[in-house]
Amino acid sequence: MPDENTTPTTLVAEDATTVHTPERAKRSATKRQKAAGETTRATSKATASTQPTKSRKFSEQDKLEKLRQIGAQVADGTSTIKDAIKSAGISEQTYYNWKGSLKADDKTSKKPASASDEFAELVKLDAENQKLRKLLAEKLRTENADLRKRLGID
Known part of the structure; x- marks a missing residue:
């Protein structure tokens, strides 16, 4: 009896292996064929719709x-x-x-400005700055004097 018990188990295992293996191989082959067909179709569509691009060097x-x-x-x-x-x-x-x-x-x-040009521009801006400060100071003095007269402080 021990022989009978081991033999059917082995047969079942062999049958299960043989049954499942061809299906997996069949599925894999089918998937590969479909994938290959899709890529060739996609490639042919791409080449048909666009011009082949060449690597060019432009001056x-x-x-x-x-x-x-x-x-x-x-x-x-x-x-x-x-x-x-x-x-x-x-x-x-x-x-x-x-x-x-x-x-x-x-x-x-762009060429950097020479030192003499930069210095001349700096002197010009400094002179303009002094002039504007004097104008602002004069305007503030006048405004303060008017406010003092209105308030009667002076």
Whole structure:
């Protein structure tokens, strides 16, 4: 009898393993096939709707020209900024990167004022400051004198 008890248990275990294994493999294969089909469909749609983009290097002159072209189209009101960027053939991110680097270049390209120019401007501002202080002091004296006359203190 001990042989009979162990044999059916083994058979059940083997049957359960064989039954479940093909289903799992079948499901996995089906999922893989569906996923592969979806990616190929998505890829074909993407390539059909958009042009293939190539990595290009634009010269500084090309960048400035495209930025001016986009600015002119937007200023004229003929198109929105997104449409103008697309018509120039660049991405929005590229446009904003170029625009930001152009601003950074403008800030660094300004020449610092020479020491004599700074000193002359400082002297001029100091003289203007003294003049304004004198005017304010005179105005306050006049106002105080008027108030004293009204109150009869003087």
